[in-house]
Amino acid sequence: MKIFKVSELISIKRSIETGTSEQLDVVKKIIAEIRTRGDEALREFTEKFDRVSLSSFSVTEEEIETAYQQVDERFISIVQEAAENIRTFHEKQLRPSWMTTEENGTVLGQKITPLDSVGVYVPGGTAAYPSSVLMNVIPAKVAGVKRIVMVSPPDDQGLLPAAVLVAAKEAGVEEIYKVGGAQAIAALAYGTETIQSVDKITGPGNIFVALAKREVFGDVDIDMIAGPSEIAILADDTARADELAADLLSQAEHDPRACSVLVTPSFALAEAVSVEVEKQLSTLPRKDIAARSISDYGAIYVTADIDEAVETVNQLAPEHLEIITENAIELLGKIRHAGAIFIGRYSSEPVGDYFAGPNHVLPTNGTARFSSPLNVDDFQKKSSVIIYSQKALTENGAKIAEFARMEGLEAHARAVEIRLKNDGKL
Amino acid sequence: MKIFKVSELISIKRSIETGTSEQLDVVKKIIAEIRTRGDEALREFTEKFDRVSLSSFSVTEEEIETAYQQVDERFISIVQEAAENIRTFHEKQLRPSWMTTEENGTVLGQKITPLDSVGVYVPGGTAAYPSSVLMNVIPAKVAGVKRIVMVSPPDDQGLLPAAVLVAAKEAGVEEIYKVGGAQAIAALAYGTETIQSVDKITGPGNIFVALAKREVFGDVDIDMIAGPSEIAILADDTARADELAADLLSQAEHDPRACSVLVTPSFALAEAVSVEVEKQLSTLPRKDIAARSISDYGAIYVTADIDEAVETVNQLAPEHLEIITENAIELLGKIRHAGAIFIGRYSSEPVGDYFAGPNHVLPTNGTARFSSPLNVDDFQKKSSVIIYSQKALTENGAKIAEFARMEGLEAHARAVEIRLKNDGKL
Structure with missing residues (x-):
């Protein structure tokens, strides 16, 4: 792993995949077809892209029961405990509507209201990510969203992964459709005969899903x-160098474009971690992915002292930050930009990916400067409330005019003024 | 004004101005020039579009003092009182960082941090909108943003409107530049020799400003x-029909594409308001604008009863909603979607535009289904905090793995697992 002085720094920004104009044309055409032909088009695209002909898009109660039989009981209980932790953490984020009152009769406030409906996209493909289901659905559920719809592309047997269905059920989803890709996003945004439209769409997906989300944004939230x-x-x-190396690799195994960075004032630690990364890398099942990530986007920065290391982290504004130093908690107040902050040796980043409770949907690519983890606020909106009395309007009307x-x-x-005139106050 | 039955309904959605591909090309070119040539390009674009050659972009203390001499004292005191009301309302929105603790040593929480820097765009042109300055700047200030930068295009004398400068000073802006258009947005997003880049850009503008904001989004927030x-x-x-007509017209005078709608179960009221609108319209200075708005986007919907009227309002999801009925406050719980809700006869919408305290930057075009008024949260972000103890990791490590x-x-x-192994716990 490469070691740099911090002056050679430093950005974790990678170009965002924006897709080709051909891909965008495909997406626009799919959206147009779904808008005009609804279920019929949805069925055709599912046949074309997912290679399966479905008589019904809806996941049945029976399919969910089968899923519970397919996964082992210990896994179900881990999902249940994780769901409970996530629920508990997100419930702390709930805010009440509030008001202020004045003696002249004025009442001002904010009314907090959940969104009516939310659609959660769950990617298909080789791996199933039940944690992603929990992390997207539970905040919406806690926020009070009444209708939560999940969509995910079926395999060539017309089925969804058992672990995903179990996670959906545990998270409280009651409406699941076996559709994916841009066609699923279009169906969620504009509705079809089977799928009623929603107000917001969340969840990760491939480039076609991402482009479709951008296209429908404004008509629905994303x-x-x-x-x-x-x-x-x-x-x-x-x-300990071996523990830090393991954490860097846990990020690197996600994606060749994942970015793993160590910032330390200790050159000795830098060298030891570099050696450990190479050593541990060789035994990983996903070593090809992790090796490319470490080689292309991995870096160790050696700083003059801890303060410079902190400032470096703030410049990076990383999605995940671990602080493993003496008195790590004392550095928390100096961290201005990070999606999730893991403090101390036992707070390894995977703790937050699955289980602890905070959300694993986090701002990437330096956007922690201005963005937040997915949270309950993302599924509620505020309405200002303004009540003026006759007295308040009489006192302030001339100034407003x-x-x-x-x-x-x-x-x-x-x-x-017309109100004041009608009352003989002007 | 046209009267409809509610079945003929109903959407307030108007197409969003997305600009032409020529306009987008112009904007992309301007952004590229600012990124490569900085101040030099900024100066050239200001000469070209604002027809003025500036030796310095910065507004000086002297210019602000002059502005205070140019506006009358009563106006200053109204701005001060409005600013104080806006500040007070937004301070109620502040939330603390919080944590939860468990006996096994786990600490979880959310750390709330203000954005480092924000740029506020203030449009130029014929009218000056000091209220827009207050509404954009004060929430950022209350959120704790340290650096708030205002930009606005200068007139052909190289000056900004006195009322805008006074509002900026009262709101607490300490850094103002006389630049506008797409070049100002590019300067805020990427920085020049004079203007340091910011993390988020807010504020309204013409189509070139809107396109530029879309282009820089992702590198900065908007x-x-x-x-x-x-x-x-x-x-x-x-x-009273005359008061409702006055409120509808106050919206209509903004823009030919503004939308004013009355929803009522009373046909008699519908007819009376329709007559009053025509009557009052004829004496308005901006009657041409208001008349087009009323003709193209004005409507009165007559419903079967109050419940249907409420449901109609929820379908519209309007930016502003006035409820002027018997026991209006009792309907508040049924309103799911509205940017700002004005309750009772004395809560005329302009009360909220300038003075009461809640923000006048509100979700338009039906987006109140999922968006909120501009607020303090928009200028802060959250970081999750996760602290696991040895005990917590020992208890939960196997499940996470x-x-x-x-x-x-x-x-x-x-x-x-490496941590548990190193400690002899696995």
Whole structure:
């Protein structure tokens, strides 16, 4: 693994995959077809892309029961415990509607309302990611969203992975369709005979799914378009090189474009981690992916001291940050930008991927400067509430009218004044 | 004004102005020039588009003092009072970082951090909108953003409107540049010799500004791309037709594409409001704009009863909603989608545009289904915090490793297990 001085730095930004214009044309055509021909087009695209002919898109109760029989009981209980942890953490994020009152009769406030409906996309392909189901669905459920729809592309037998169905059931999804790709996004955004449209679509997907989400954005809300994953570890000589190497590799195995960075004031640690990474890499099942990631996007930065290391981390604004130093908790106040912060030797990043409770959908590619983990707020919206009394309007009406006229908006001024005139107050 | 039965309904959605491909090419070229040539390009574009040659882009203390002399004292005090009301309302939105603790040593939480820097775009042109300055800047200030930069295109004398400068000063802006258009957005996103880049850009602008914001999105955050404004009024026979007409017109005078809708179970009220709108329209300074808006996008819907009226409003998901009925407050719980809700006869919509305190930057075009008024959360982000103890990892490590292996991610499992092995716990 390459070791740099921090001055040679430093960005974890990788170009975001934006797709080709041919891919975008394909996506636009799929969306148009779904909008005009609904289920019929959905069935055709499913035959074409997923190579299966479905009589019904809906996952049945029976399919879910079968899924429970296919996975082992210990796995079910782990999913249940993880779901409970995620639920508990996200419930702490709930906020009440609130108001303030004044003696002149004014009441101002914010009314918090869940979204009516949300669609969660779950990718298909070789690996099943039940954790992704939990992390996307549970915050929406906790937020109070009444209708949560899951979509995922079927295999060539017309089935979804058992682990995904179990996770969906445990998370509280009651409506699942076996559709995927841009056609699933279009169906969620605009509706078909079978699938009623939703207000927001979340969840990861391939480039066609990402392009489709961008296209429908505005008509419905979407979550972020996630880039490849990254980790930064801030460590000093108190950390063990073999443990840091294992954490760097756990990020690297995700994707050849994943980014794993160690920032440390200790050159000795830097060297030891570099050796350990090579050693552990050789025995990993996904070593080809991890090796490319480490080679292309891995780096160890050696800084003058801890303060420079902290500043380096803030510049990176990493998705995941581990702090494994003496008195690590004391550095928390200096960290301005990171999606999730893991503190201390036992807080290995995978703890947060599955189980601890905080969300694993996190801002990537430096966007932790301005973005947050997926959370309950993403599934609620606020409405301002304004109640003015006769007294409040009488006290303030002239000022409001004057401000409006300053901006050249006479009808605004008159809307206020007509009430005062009608009451003989002007 | 046209009267409809609600079955003939109903959407307030208007097509969003997306610009032509020529406009987009212009914007892309401007951004590229600013990125490569910085201030030099910024100066050239300012000469070209704003027809003024500036030796310095920065607004000086002297210019601000002059602005205070140019506006009258009563206006300054109204701006101050409005700013104070806006500040007070937004301070109620502040949330603390929080944590939960468990006996096994686990600590989980959310760390709330303000954005480092925000740029606020203020449009130029004929009218000055100091209220827009207050509404964009104050939430950022309350959120704790340290660096707030304002940009606005200068007039041909190289100056900004006095009212805008006064509002900026009262809102707490300390860095103002006389640049506008796509070149200002590019400068904020990527920086020049004079203007350091920011993390987020907010504020309305013309089509070139909107296109530039879309282009830089991802490298920096942006607020929503606002569509034309709209109001829905839910009223019954207890409301006065002349007051409702005045409110509808206050929306209509903004823009020919503004949308003003009355929803009522009372046909008598519908007819009376229709007559009043025509009557009041004729005496408005901006009657041409308002008349086009009312003709193209105005509507009165007559419903069977109040419940159907409420459901109609929820379908519209209007930016502004007035409820002027008997016991209006009792309907609040049924309203699911609206940017700002004004309750009762004295809560005329302009009260919220300038003065009451809630933000006037609101979701338009039906996006109140999933979006919120501009608020303090928009200028902060959350970081998850995860602290696991040795005990917590020992208790849960095997479960986490098993979940990881289920998803085919062996390095994730090993990152957890290496710690337990090193401690002799596995």
